[in-house]
Structures are given as structure tokens and as C-alpha cells.
Amino acid sequence: MIARMTRVTRFRSPATKTRTKQTSVITRVLATGLIAGIVAGLFVAAIQHVTTTPLILTAEIYEVGGEATQTGASMLTQSALLHRTFNTSLSTIALSMGYALILLAVMLLTEEKIDAYRATIWGACAFAATGLSAGLELAPQLPGAAETALHDRQIWWLANAALSALGLYLLIKTDPVLVKIFGLALILAPHFFAPIPAAPESHVPAELAAKFAAASLSVQALSWLLAGALAGGIYQLLGRHNDEAHP
Amino acid sequence: MRIQKTISGLPQLTSVKSETLKAAILALLLGFSLIYAVGFSETDRLHDSAHDSRHALSFPCH
Numbered sequence: 001m002i003a004r005m006t007r008v009t010r011f012r013s014p015a016t017k018t019r020t021k022q023t024s025v026i027t028r029v030l031a032t033g034l035i036a037g038i039v040a041g042l043f044v045a046a047i048q049h050v051t052t053t054p055l056i057l058t059a060e061i062y063e064v065g066g067e068a069t070q071t072g073a074s075m076l077t078q079s080a081l082l083h084r085t086f087n088t089s090l091s092t093i094a095l096s097m098g099y100a101l102i103l104l105a106v107m108l109l110t111e112e113k114i115d116a117y118r119a120t121i122w123g124a125c126a127f128a129a130t131g132l133s134a135g136l137e138l139a140p141q142l143p144g145a146a147e148t149a150l151h152d153r154q155i156w157w158l159a160n161a162a163l164s165a166l167g168l169y170l171l172i173k174t175d176p177v178l179v180k181i182f183g184l185a186l187i188l189a190p191h192f193f194a195p196i197p198a199a200p201e202s203h204v205p206a207e208l209a210a211k212f213a214a215a216s217l218s219v220q221a222l223s224w225l226l227a228g229a230l231a232g233g234i235y236q237l238l239g240r241h242n243d244e245a246h247p
Numbered sequence: 248m249r250i251q252k253t254i255s256g257l258p259q260l261t262s263v264k265s266e267t268l269k270a271a272i273l274a275l276l277l278g279f280s281l282i283y284a285v286g287f288s289e290t291d292r293l294h295d296s297a298h299d300s301r302h303a304l305s306f307p308c309h
Contacts (some may be wrong), residue, residue, distance in 0.1 A: 013303075020308040025267050025269075026266070026269065026270040029270045029273070029274050030270075030274070030277075031279070032271075033274060033278070040260070044253075048300070048303050049298070050254070051303075052302065052303035053297070053299050053303070056302050056303070084299065087297070087299075088296075088299040088300050088303075089296075089303075090296070091296055091297035091299075091300035092304075094281045094284065094285050095282060095286065095300060095304060097277075097278075097281055098278040098279070098281030098282040098285070099278070100280070101273070101274040101275070101277050101278030101281070102275060102278035104271075104274050104280065105270075105271040105274035106271075106275070108267055108268075108271035108274070109271045110269065110273050118291040128267075130290050130305075134304060134305060138305070140303075140305045141308070141309075142302065143302065143304065143309065145307075147309055150307055150308075150309060153307035154287055154307045157306070157307050177259075200290075201291060212302075214270075215303075215307075216302070216303055216304070216305055218286075219303050219304065220303075220305055225305060
């Protein structure tokens with residue numbers, strides 16, 4: 001009945017028109033987050049499988065006081081390894097979805113035009129605010145490395161990420177010099193309150209730890225950049241139909 | 248005529264903006280929830296499943 005009435009009405013009411021657009025923004029954002037997260041997550045998980053995971057497995061041998069004969073050696077059975085790879089891939093996909101959704105949300109809130117190029121740059125800034133900035137105080141660690149209280153490190157990590165992201169935004173996107181200086185101060189401030197590092201009593205050989213720190217930073221950079229590029233590209237692609245219908 | 252057009256377009260514009268805001272807030276909440284669950288949750292099951300990703304992507308672990 002309603003459909004027939006709609007067909008004979010010459011013009012849609014403004015309310016109907018608005019409702020159509022309203023649904024499309026939410027659907028577009030969620031669909032983009034889902035697709036970008038799955039694609040980026042699968043790719044990053046594959047890279048993890050050949051870079052960081054073998055180093056983690058080997059470090060676990062040292063963690064329990066053993067000695068590994070080669071990098072990539074593990075104490076686990078094949079089926080346990082397969083189960084672990086599945087869980088790790090699923091976690092990385094969920095994280096990539098989270099990264100894509102946060103990038104989209106922040107770009108929408110700041111009224112930034114969303115495309116692959118711009119979203120990749122936002123992804124690079126997000127990597128600088130989280131992985132790179134946190135890595136200066138809390139270097140990527142293998143299991144078995146000496147550590148301080150987990151809760152303190154988690155709180156500092158979150159505070160540092162939030163302040164660095166806000167600081168970077170003020171530094172790059174605002175014009176007044178004073179605001180830029182305030183942004184710079186926000187980026188630097190958390191580093192004066194970083195958790196005190198643990199006494200270096202790691203069981204893991206230094207070569208393995210150094211290799212892991214470099215691999216971890218590369219994987220993090222890749223995950224943010226990919227999430228950004230795919231989120232921007234897919235969001236733009238899904239909106240093409242809308243843009244053509246309502247230029 | 249022009250003024251009329253502008254005024255009639257205002258509620259739609261406001262509504263689209265508020266809907267964009269809703270989408271952004273929903274995405275932000277979902278995004279943070281996913282990152283919290285994988286990167287920070289202290290539940291044993293979540294910690295064990297996400298262990299290698301936490302180390303690889305530099306979330307504080309252990």
C-alpha cells in the first residue's frame with residue numbers, strides 16, 4: 001500500500017529523501033570498516049606469519065630457560081601452531097577493522113574529504129602517534145623480556161596515543177602558532193612521565209630482540225597504512241553511486 | 248525563490264550532518280571496542296588468542 005502511494009507521488013517528501021541518505025552514511029562507514037579490516041588484516045597477518053611470529057616462538061624457548069637451535073624453532077606441535085596462527089590472524093583482522101573505523105570516524109568528525117590518499121596520510125600520522133611514539137619509551141618486546149607493571153604501561157600507552165594524536169592534529173591542521181606550540185607540547189609531555197624501564201634481565205638474546213623491534217615497527221606501519229589506504233579507497237568507491245545521484 | 252530554496256534545504260543538510268555525526272560516533276565506539284578487546288583486555292582467553300598480535304603490534308603485553 002505504501003509502495004503504491006510512493007509510486008504515484010510525483011516528488012518524494014524531503015523527509016524521505018533525507019532518510020535514504022541517512023542510512024547510506026552509516027552503512028557506508030560500517031561496510032568500509034568491515035571490508036578494509038578483512039583485506040588489510042589478512043595481508044598483515046600473512047606478513048606477521050613470516051616476520052614477527054617466528055621470532056616470538058623462538059623467544060618462548062628462551063623464556064622457559066631453553067636454547068633455540070635456529071630462528072623460527074618452536075616448542076609447539078603442528079596443530080597447536082595452526083590454531084595459534086588462526087587466532088593471531090583473527091586478532092589482526094579485528095585490529096585492522098578497528099584502525100579503519102577509527103580513521104574513518106576521525107576524518108568524518110574533522111570534515112576531511114575521505115579518499116585513499118588522504119586516509120593513507122591519516123594512517124601514517126596514527127602510526128606516528130601510537131607505534132612510533134610509544135616505541136621510544138616502550139620498545140616492542142618479545143616474550144621473556146624484562147618488564148615492569150603491565151597496568152602502568154597500558155595506561156601510559158593509551159594516554160600517549162591520545163595526546164600525541166591530538167598534538168599532531170593541532171600541529172598540522174591548525175594555523176595559529178600558539179596552538180601549534182601547544183600541539184608540540186602535547187606530543188612531548190607524555191615522554192616526561194613514561195614508565196621507568198625494567199632492569200635489563202631479559203632471557204632473550206639481544207640480536208633476536210633487535211630484529212623483533214625492527215620487524216614489529218614495520219608491521220605496525222604497514223597495518224596503519226593499509227587500513228588507511230583501503231578505508232579511504234573503499235569509502236570513496238561505495239559513495240560513487242551516491243555522488244552520481246546527488247552531485 | 249533563492250531564499251526559499253536555501254531555507255527548505257536546511258533541515259535536510261542538518262539531518263545529513265547529524266547522521267554523519269552518528270555514523271562517526273558509532274565507528275569510533277566500534278573501533279575502540281575492537282582495539283580494546285584485542286590490545287588491552289585482561290581476560291585470559293582474549294589475551295591468549297591475541298598474544299602474538301599484541302607483541303607484533305607493540306601493545307603492552309605480560
